[in-house]
Amino acid sequence: MSRRRISLRQELPLLVWLVIVWGALWQDFSPGNLLFGTLLAVAVARLFYLPPVELSGRFNILYAVPFALVFLAKVVVASAQVLYLAVMRGPQVKNAVVAVTLRSHQDLLVTATGHVISLIPGSLVVEVDRSTSTLYLHALNISSAEDVDNLRAEVRSIEAGLIRIMGTREEVDAVRTEAAA
Amino acid sequence: MSPDPTGLDFWIDLFSAVFMVVGAVMSLGAAIGLLRFPDLLSRMHAATKPQVLGLFLLLAAIGLQMRTWWVWPVLVVAWIFQLLTVPVSAHMVGRAGYRTKHLHRELLTADELEAVVQKAAAKTAREDSSGDGQLH
Amino acid sequence: MMQTVLVLTAVIFSLAAAGAIIRIARGPSLLDRVLAADVLLAILGGALCVDMAVNRHLNNLMLVVAISIIGFIGSVTVARFVADRREQPDES
Numbered sequence: 183m184s185r186r187r188i189s190l191r192q193e194l195p196l197l198v199w200l201v202i203v204w205g206a207l208w209q210d211f212s213p214g215n216l217l218f219g220t221l222l223a224v225a226v227a228r229l230f231y232l233p234p235v236e237l238s239g240r241f242n243i244l245y246a247v248p249f250a251l252v253f254l255a256k257v258v259v260a261s262a263q264v265l266y267l268a269v270m271r272g273p274q275v276k277n278a279v280v281a282v283t284l285r286s287h288q289d290l291l292v293t294a295t296g297h298v299i300s301l302i303p304g305s306l307v308v309e310v311d312r313s314t315s316t317l318y319l320h321a322l323n324i325s326s327a328e329d330v331d332n333l334r335a336e337v338r339s340i341e342a343g344l345i346r347i348m349g350t351r352e353e354v355d356a357v358r359t360e361a362a363a
Numbered sequence: 364m365s366p367d368p369t370g371l372d373f374w375i376d377l378f379s380a381v382f383m384v385v386g387a388v389m390s391l392g393a394a395i396g397l398l399r400f401p402d403l404l405s406r407m408h409a410a411t412k413p414q415v416l417g418l419f420l421l422l423a424a425i426g427l428q429m430r431t432w433w434v435w436p437v438l439v440v441a442w443i444f445q446l447l448t449v450p451v452s453a454h455m456v457g458r459a460g461y462r463t464k465h466l467h468r469e470l471l472t473a474d475e476l477e478a479v480v481q482k483a484a485a486k487t488a489r490e491d492s493s494g495d496g497q498l499h
Numbered sequence: 500m501m502q503t504v505l506v507l508t509a510v511i512f513s514l515a516a517a518g519a520i521i522r523i524a525r526g527p528s529l530l531d532r533v534l535a536a537d538v539l540l541a542i543l544g545g546a547l548c549v550d551m552a553v554n555r556h557l558n559n560l561m562l563v564v565a566i567s568i569i570g571f572i573g574s575v576t577v578a579r580f581v582a583d584r585r586e587q588p589d590e591s
Contacts, residue, residue, distance in 0.1 A: 206440040209557065211433055261389060261416045268396035268409050275405055279461075281475040300450030303412030306404070307454050308461050309476055318476040320457060322408045380504045383549050387511040390542045394518030397538060403530055406522075410534050414541045418567075421548035425560075428552045437557070441564045448571035452537070455578035460530050463581060 197223045245346040252343075253298060260303040267323055278324035279308060282337045284315045286345060286353055292317070294348075295341045305333065379424040386424065389417030403460040411453045418445055501553050508549045516542050533577045540570040 197220070204219035205211045267275055284292060292315050296307045299319065309318040321333050342361070345353045396409020422438040461476070519542060522535035544563045551559055 202436060203440055206437040207561070209433065209437055209560075211436065257412075257416050257419075261392075261413050264396065264409055264412060265389070265392040268392055268399055272399035273401045275400060277405055277471055279471060279474040279476045281479075296454070297446070297450045300453055301412070301415055301446060303415075304408060306407055306457050307450070308404075308457050311479075318479075320404050320407075320461070322405055376500055379552060380500055383504055383508055383552060384511070386545060387508040387515075387549065390515040390538075390545050391511050391518075393538050393541070394515035394522075397522040397535055398518050403528065403534070406531065406534060410538045414538070414545075417545060418541070418548070421545055421552065424552040425548060425557070428555050429557065434557060437560060441560060441567075444564055445567050448567060452571045452574040452578070455575045456530055456534060459578040459581045463528075463530070 193227060196227060200226060240351075241348050242346060245343065249343045249347060253302070256302050264303040264322065271323070275323055276325040278321055278330060280319050280321055280324070280330050280333055282317050282319060282334050284317065284338075284341050285356060286341065286349060287315050288350070291341070291344055291349060291353075294344050295337070298340055298344070299337055305337075375427050375430075379427040382420040382424040382427070386417040386420035389413040389420070393417075404457055407453055407457050407460070411449050415445065415449060418442060505549065505553050508546075512542055512546045512549075529577065529581055533574050537570045537574050540566050 200223035201216060201219045204222060205216055208215055284295060286292060286295075289312075292310065292312070296310065296317055299305050299317070300307050304323065305319050305321045307317055308320045310316070311318070317337070319333070319337070321329075324330060324333065342357045345357050349357070390413070392413045393410050396413075397406050400406045400409055419442055422442055426435055426438050516539060519535045519539040523532050523539070526532040526535055544566045547559045547563050547566075551557060
């Protein structure tokens with residue numbers, strides 16, 4: 183069992199998250215409590231060692247904030263759509279299982295894309311093929327080949343947004359050239 | 364809590380009231396979807412997703428009503444926990460549902476996974492029969 | 500105004516809970532029942548949230564988080580169990 187040393191920079195997001203959870207659970211954000219939380223977070227990260235998530239080392243907040251807002255808007259719109267389908271269409275709804283090939287092969291990005299797609303109502307990740315990074319989605323209210331293409335384009339655009347936020351340099355360049363073309 | 368029609372309190376109360384009612388309607392939508400959709404995978408959509416928005420609105424209503432800054436991180440943590448767990452459980456149940464054939468094929472317009480699954484099943488069957496033929 | 504909201508949400512949540520319970524009782528498969536139980540837990544959490552917002556306290560916030568985590572662990576466990584039991588006849 184080889185323990186690769188991970189840099190503090192890579193561990194930092196995890197530590198910050200643990201401290202925030204600690205403060206939130208105590209509902210107390212005083213400096214003393216946060217300091218104790220930091221000590222605990224470091225101890226937890228050292229004792230219960232997990233394989234580090236491979237981050238690309240960049241995180242673009244300028245893309246993250248609009249992405250979060252667009253995501254929230256999509257969740258609102260899609261929730262209303264599912265509500266409408268449940269009430270009006272009900273038993274006659276048509277679905278499809280669609281395969282979408284992603285650009286990125288990083289675990290983090292594939293996971294993040296799958297999460298975002300699953301959170302937006304109307305689509306759900308049924309199966310993942312990691313070797314080709316293909317997501318198999320089950321989508322609600324797909325009645326034509328056109329809908330399938332639209333869904334695929336939407337998933338690819340969500341992935342492009344995530345790559346802009348935290349993808350590697352090469353992936354960002356690939357997305358840029360694709361967008362320019 | 365007496366409403367003063369021009370004050371800030373009135374608007375905060377109004378917004379949180381709207382949030383609470385819409386959040387409750389999201390739960391009702393989940394229940395209607397559970398009852399009306401024809402198969403397990405479509406019920407999944409109705410069951411898990413509106414709750415994301417519903418809980419968001421209800422937590423926002425709490426945050427508006429408490430009027431202290433330190434509840435917001437707590438609420439955000441509660442919501443992020445839900446954001447992290449909902450897709451995982453939805454995926455697990457959905458995958459189990461797909462594998463145990465709890466879906467109506469006639470309601471699918473396309474199924475691009477079926478061919479892959481059948482290919483994989485054929486491959487394992489071939490490997491099994493070539494490996495230890497006497498077992499089959 | 501808050502009292503009207505409380506009554507209105509109570510009615511909506513009761514209807515939703517009734518729907519989820521009907522699905523638990525009727526649900527053709529185990530997974531349907533698990534899904535409906537998950538929804539029932541979410542409705543419970545939503546009702547706790549409304550109570551906290553109307554009465555302005557935070558006593559149950561951790562209970563809401565705990566409820567959603569219990570729902571998560573429950574459905575993941577059952578999903579694995581179902582997948583395993585159904586798969587074995589195919590593999591042997």
